[in-house]
Amino acid sequence: MKPAPFEYQAPATLDAALDLLARHGGDAKILAGGQSLIPVMNFRLAEPAFLVDINRIPELDFVRRGEDGTLRIGALARHRRLEREPLVAAAAPLLHEAVPHIAHPQIRNRGTFGGSLAHADPAAELPAVALALDARLRLRRAGGGDRWVDARDFFAGLFTTALEPDEILVEAALPPLPARTGWAFLEIARRHGDYAQAGIAARVTLDEAGRCREARLVYLSAGGGPVDAREAAGLLAGEEISAAAIEAAAEKASRDEIEPPTDVHATSDFKRHLARVLTRRALGLAAGRAREATA
Amino acid sequence: MSYRVSVTVNGRSYEREVEPRLLLSDFLRHELGLTGTHVGCEHGVCGACTILFDGEPARSCILLAVQADGHALTTVEGLSPSPGELHPLQQAFWESHGLQCGFCTPGFLMTLVPFLEENPDPTEAEIRQALSGNLCRCTGYQHIVDAVKLAAERRRAGR
Numbered sequence: 398m399k400p401a402p403f404e405y406q407a408p409a410t411l412d413a414a415l416d417l418l419a420r421h422g423g424d425a426k427i428l429a430g431g432q433s434l435i436p437v438m439n440f441r442l443a444e445p446a447f448l449v450d451i452n453r454i455p456e457l458d459f460v461r462r463g464e465d466g467t468l469r470i471g472a473l474a475r476h477r478r479l480e481r482e483p484l485v486a487a488a489a490p491l492l493h494e495a496v497p498h499i500a501h502p503q504i505r506n507r508g509t510f511g512g513s514l515a516h517a518d519p520a521a522e523l524p525a526v527a528l529a530l531d532a533r534l535r536l537r538r539a540g541g542g543d544r545w546v547d548a549r550d551f552f553a554g555l556f557t558t559a560l561e562p563d564e565i566l567v568e569a570a571l572p573p574l575p576a577r578t579g580w581a582f583l584e585i586a587r588r589h590g591d592y593a594q595a596g597i598a599a600r601v602t603l604d605e606a607g608r609c610r611e612a613r614l615v616y617l618s619a620g621g622g623p624v625d626a627r628e629a630a631g632l633l634a635g636e637e638i639s640a641a642a643i644e645a646a647a648e649k650a651s652r653d654e655i656e657p658p659t660d661v662h663a664t665s666d667f668k669r670h671l672a673r674v675l676t677r678r679a680l681g682l683a684a685g686r687a688r689e690a691t692a
Numbered sequence: 693m694s695y696r697v698s699v700t701v702n703g704r705s706y707e708r709e710v711e712p713r714l715l716l717s718d719f720l721r722h723e724l725g726l727t728g729t730h731v732g733c734e735h736g737v738c739g740a741c742t743i744l745f746d747g748e749p750a751r752s753c754i755l756l757a758v759q760a761d762g763h764a765l766t767t768v769e770g771l772s773p774s775p776g777e778l779h780p781l782q783q784a785f786w787e788s789h790g791l792q793c794g795f796c797t798p799g800f801l802m803t804l805v806p807f808l809e810e811n812p813d814p815t816e817a818e819i820r821q822a823l824s825g826n827l828c829r830c831t832g833y834q835h836i837v838d839a840v841k842l843a844a845e846r847r848r849a850g851r
Contacts, residue, residue: 405712436735501825
């Protein structure tokens with residue numbers, strides 16, 4: 398047996414899971430898809446004393462349109478479902494474009510939306526997408542009610558989030574895209590399904606004159622978490638999305654705003670180069686889609 | 693502390709008492725004696741331990757046996773219709789030299805059987821993408837791609 402011993406429970410309701418967390422707090426880990434947690438337990442890099450398995454809580458597994466028009470995704474919705482669900486393709490095409498990049502089908506069949514956000518791996522696709530789409534996340538603790546946290550306040554650095562030890566991420570609300578909006582998700586990995594060496598989630602909204610009203614450029618594998626390159630995106634506001642404007646944004650983001658770590662496969666400088674190339678491609682694609690949405 | 697696990701594997705029901713830290717891959721091999729599921733890296737990278745969990749491929753080395761309670765699994769032992777007969781994809785692997793040592797083969801088969809059901813006419817790029825989560829150190833993958841093409845052709849021809 399690879400993992401160290403632990404106590405295990407698989408409650409059938411969210412309330413029961415929250416009660417367990419309230420009792421075991423910092424000693425407990427939530428088991429969702431387990432596609433990151435079980436490997437680190439197999440290595441004994443993590444030895445939680447208590448596992449709260451939320452896989453038997455059907456109320457966490459949903460994808461639906463909320464009454465407020467947002468796309469609501471339950472924490473336990475698996476990547477494979479997001480890949481296949483027509484509502485996701487229609488309401489959050491950026492998310493739909495990103496999901497097939499997550500690991501391999503075997504992993505996507507088990508891995509969950511909430512698990513990926515709560516794990517906050519800087520190389521993961523979904524935190525970058527959540528940030529680029531201005532997702533809001535609903536967190537709950539036993540007896541304490543809910544709090545909503547904006548994605549930009551949720552990700553706090555390397556594998557770190559705003560979640561307290563006794564809280565569960567319940568769902569995300571993704572606002573509908575504004576009119577005249579285009580998007581693109583691109584990444585470069587050594588093999589399809591490997592962790593990206595560089596990746597970007599981009600969103601561009603045009604004004605009525607066809608100039609950029611707002612852009613978002615969020616990078617993965619570019620620092621301690623998803624990196625929201627606000628200055629680079631700010632350079633585009635009010636501008637025609639020309640080759641020169643794209644180049645200026647790509648230069649700014651890749652030089653000044655991201656800090657990709659050097660690893661065995663690539664130096665930081667090489668990853669900056671990849672990010673710059675991806676920014677060009679993503680902005681071209683997103684601007685083209687925004688124009689199509691206008692036409 | 694042990695937990696009761698009731699599970700259906702290849703259509704047959706099993707019930708065992710297990711520790712929660714027992715991995716599903718070890719459960720299949722040591723508790724049920726189904727040693728066709730191979731254990732390679734044991735951290736979800738090599739794909740050798742791939743099985744079907746409620747019909748969808750999953751890596752059994754990063755699932756706990758207790759998580760399978762009440763679920764239906766298929767392992768490589770469940771592929772062939774009867775003893776002495778091969779599943780059409782196994783037959784195609786054999787004919788195309790899709791394996792040499794065979795260690796990775798169960799994982800490839802359990803990944804590719806559902807893939808072909810969903811994509812009866814895959815392109816070579818789609819096949820390569822589908823098997824990107826499985827490592828093979830013998831074949832260089834080319835013969836595996838050939839085997840998938842052969843199986844897909846036969847499937848479409850109804851043979």
